Amino acid sequence: MAGFDRRAALCEQPAPPRVTGIDFVQVVDPHDQHVLQVFFLIDPDTLVAPMVATAAMPTDAAPGLVSIVSTSGGESIVSPHIVRQTWESQATPAGPRTVLEIEVAEPGDFSIYRLTINDARVDRWFNDVAFSFKQGCPSDLDCEPTSECPEEDMPEPRIDYLARDFTSFNNALLDFAAENWPQWRERIPADAGVMLMEVFSALGDEFSYIQDRYAREAYLATATEGRSRRGLARLVDYRPDPGRSASTLLAVTVAAGGAFATAGLRVWALRESTPPIVFELGTSVADRLAGRHYWVHADWNAIALHPLDDTEAGRCLAIGATEAYLRGHVPILAQLPAADPDVDPANPSRYWIGKWVALRSTPKDPSLPSRRWLVRITAVEQTNDPLFLVDANGNPDPAGNPLDITRIGWDAAQALPFELCQDETELLGNIVPAIAGASVSEIFRIGPPGANEPVVASDLPRALEREGVYDTDNGGRRLVLRWGLRASEAAGLGWLDPLTPDLVLREIGPGGGGFVPVAGADHWTYLPSLIDAQPDDPAFTLEEGVWREIIRFERTGVTISHEDYATGAGFTLRFGDGAFGRSPPDGTFFEVIYRTGPAPGASLADANLAADSVTVLAEPGSQPPNQPLALATAVSNPLPIENGVAPEAPETTRILAPEAWRARPLRAVRDEDYRAIAEEQLDWVQRGGARARWTGSWLTEFVTADPEGAFALSEPRRGELSNLVDAIRQAGREAFVVDPDFISIDLDISVCVQPGHYPGDVEARIIEALTGKRRPHHPLAFFDPDHFTFGDPLRRSALEAAVQSTPGVHGVEDIRIRARRITDWREFDQPDFRVGATQIIRLQNDPVFPERGSLVVHARAGA
Structure with a gap:
């Protein structure tokens, strides 16, 4: 039955036909829509069994012959009620046709209706038809329904979910x-289809790698890149330690005369496990840029000590010693640089104030260890020893002049921790600072070259450009x-402390055939995060990993360079984007000077060396030998180098970062939280105080601190405290900083003086012991602000002990006390004077601030 056309077969039935079918339905009046006419493919009155007699028309049709129902349920009328159905003869251009005219009580809505004639003489395939009561209404739509054939199902390819690389994808x-x-059997590599499959396989391999890397870098436990670990750790306010460059003090030996050792000159230490470790004079690259220099002199190479006595006590510098005597006068004007503003011709010894020197002992007994100790001079006195009538070499002086000596002193914090025999000890005076790592300078530009720029500027490499966040304003x-x-990719980057890289960034411009610093240019500052920068701040930050050129090639005479993230080793300098930190404009030139690690492939901690390890003056492997520190004949580090710190290991970050926020909380909910955070975050807070009070509508936190x-x-x-409180308080919770609630007290003390002491002197001593100012090497006064904090009571026994221990006091006779604006004078006969938990006792005894407490002492001469 292929190609069977049922409509054509129905129309071509032999006469007389047996069945008919509906041709179409016509709405007679589009405005009225109450009367329908049904046209048939074959007139119903010509069938073998006519549905109506021709002579009888018009005549009513049999009841129930027609039904009309909405196919979509109808918005208002589901099945219009038929009030009349009549067979009619309708004149048409092709001649008269028999139609079934139907009248409904009310027209249908805009939905599609289906008209069905229930009669066996109407073919089942053509016994119903879809129509619309609104078919005569004007419409811009195509009335012909679209024919939507279902798409042919494509065969589902078999997916190998284990395919993750080029070979498995291919x-x-x-x-x-x-x-x-x-039919495709020729799988030769030159075939275009094979080439495309290999391209798809390579892309799949790359995408699989990217997915795996993204998945690994998204979690602290599996991240391999330093920038990923640092970013994830910052989410919990933890900053991994980048390490610190090792620094030391070097003893330089000079052949003759004096000279300046300039910051930036290099010396080396040799190690078996790593390349030579380089050290540069100075404390940072900023010293090199500033041209800082250190004066050294041959007379200061090694200066003998002068023992004042030949006894055991006189020959040795005891434990805790803070001074020593040197043979000869040092420094003298002839040993100092000419025209140096730091030199005072009237008092040349002041040149040594603040200078670092080293005491080095070389025992004659080989079983005893050599001792070294570094001190910073705080006092220099040039004098002579009238009992030593010898010259500086120890020979009798022909003129009988006493031996010139120099007394030097240093701070108690650097007191000797061991004894030194002065006959075996010498002072090394040419001590200069040094730091591990080599300083490197790199020059680059922002944006493309300008039209009139010199060649030296247009040839500079450009900073790498990438699109950042979307700017809604522009x-x-x-x-x-x-x-x-x-250089940091191979050798790392030096750090002065966890928040300060040894790096300087400055603007430069063409000049003198090269580049010179731009006068008056802004100082570019390093910030750990640019989130803290304002839009116009000249700030930059550092990211772990190096962005640089990945590949370069030429095409049609044009050099194409692709720059991207290259490796996780090293660091990259990043500018602001105009919202967080300034974005430098095109045509700006920069020079970045930074310090690398101690050697290629070495950690910052690899510069921790034993004493006398930094001894190489000439650059290892240089031919001819290159000796930057040409004035020196020898160099060494008297003490071991121990302050180099390696960058924090990834495993340490994984352990500490999740716990850091618990150990150092940065949010305050309870009063105790405010107190604890203030005491931990602010060095000057002796003790913090906080109390929440109901202010009528909500709780308000009042925070204070005992400085x-x-x-x-x-x-x-x-x-500073207010900024901290704003950073840690809850959103919507008010918090204010208030002054501590000081309870100022007045004391009236009467004492009896021991025989032989003047009462006025004893009174002054008591006042000094109780309320005296802070002085070096003296104990704090009894009412020093650091002795009392929130809630600490004044104990009578402690006060009496402090007064009784004053020289000249025989006994305490009476103590009277008053709390200003709180109590009147009364006898202090209780064990203690108590204050509230948020109050602090204060007795300053300052005539400028009498409201801060006063002290009166009455001293009576004893019998």
């Missing part, structure tokens, strides 16, 4: 091709500028 594509195009993306620190070494909060400290 095999999967070959299997797919063999299954769907079996309707475009902000520009992110980066410059990878090239160390002071009776009141200064404005800078108040602002």
Whole structure:
């Protein structure tokens, strides 16, 4: 029955036909829509069994012959009620046709209706038809329904979910091709289809790698890149330690005369496990840029000590010693640099104040260890020893002149921890600072070359440009500028402390055939995070990993360079984007000077060396020998180098970061939280105080602090505490910084004086012992602000002990006390004077601030 046309077969039935079918339904009046006419393919009155007699028309049709129902349920009328159905003869251009005219009580809505004639003489396939009562209404739509044929189902390819690399992807594509195009058998590499499969396999391999890397770098436990670990750790306010460069003090030996050792000159230490470790004079690259120099002199190479006595006590510098005597006068004007503003011709010895020197002992007994100790000179006195009538070499002086000697002193914090025999000890005076790592300078530009720039400027490499966040104000993306620190990729980066890299960034410009610093340019500052920068701040930060050129090639005479993230080793300098930190404009030139690690492939901690390890003056492997520190004949580090710190290991970050926020909380809910955070975060807070009070509608937190070494909060400290409180308080919770509630007390003390002591002197001593100012090497006064904090009571026994221990006091006779604006004078006969938990006892005894407490002492001469 292929190609059977049922409509044509119905119309071509032999006469007389047996069945008919509905041709179409017409709405007679589009405005009225109550009358329908049904046209048939074959007139119903010509059938073998006519549905109506021709002569009888018009005549009513049999009841129930027609039904009309909405196919979609109808919005208002589901099945219109038929009030009349009549057979009629209708004139048409082709001649009269028999139609069934139907009248309904009310027209249908805009839904599609289906009219069905229930009669066996109407073919089942053509006994119903869809129509619309609104078919005559004007419409812009095509009335012909679209024919939507279902799409042919494509064969589902077999997916190998284990395919993750080039080979497995290529095999999967070959299997797919063999299954769907079996006629394709020539799988030669030059075939275009094979080439495309290999391209798809390579892309799949790369995408799989990217997915795996993204998945690994998204979690602290599996991240392998330093920038990923640092970013994840910052989410919990933890900063991994980048390490610190090792620094030391070197003893330089000079052949003759004096000279300046300039910051930046290099010396080396040799190690078996690593390349030579380089050290540069100075404390940072900023010293090198500033041209800082250190004066050294041959007379200061090794200066003998002068023992004052030949006894055991006189020959040795005892434990805790803070002074020593040197043979000869040092420094003298002839040993100092000419025209140096730091030299005082009237008092040349002041040149040594603040200078570092080393005491080095070389025992004659080989079983005893050599001792070294570094001190910083605080006092220099040039004098003579009238009992030693010898010259500086120990020979009798012909003129009988006494031996010139120099007394030097140093701070008690550097007191000798061991004894030194002065006959076997010498002072090394040419001590200069040094830091591990080599300083490197790199120059780059922002943006493309200008039209009139000199060649030396147009040839500079450009900072790498990437699109940043979307700027809603300008309707475009902000520009992110980066410059990878090239030398740090192999040798790392030096750090002065966890928040300060040994790096200087400055603006430069063409000049003198090269580049010179731009006068008056802004000082570019390093910030750990640019989130803390304002839009116009000249700030930059450092990212772990190096962004640099990945590949370079030429095409049609044009050099194409692709720059991207190259490796996780080293660091990259990143500028602000204009919202967080300034974005430098095109045409700006920069020079970045930074310090690398101690050697290629070495950690910052590898510069921790034993004493006398830094001894090489000439650059290892240089031919001819290159000796930057040409004035020296020898160099060494008297003490071991121990302050180099390696960058924090990844495993340490994984352990500490999740716990850091618990150990150092940065949110305050309870009063105890405010107190604890203030005491931990602010060095000057001796003790913190906080109390929440109901202010009528909500709780308000009042925070205060007991400042160390002071009776009141200064404005800078108040602002610092206020900023901290705003950072840790809950959203919507008010918090204010208030002054501590000091309870100022007045004391009236009567004492009896021991025989032989003047009462006025004893009174002054008691006042000094109780309320005296802070002085070096003296104990704190009894009412020093650091002795009392929130809630501490004044104990009578402790007060009496402090008074009784004053020289000249025989006994305490009476103590009277008053709390200003709280109590009147009364006898202090209780064990203690108590204050509230948020109050602090204060007795300053300052005539300028009498409201801060006063002290009166009456001393009576004893019998």
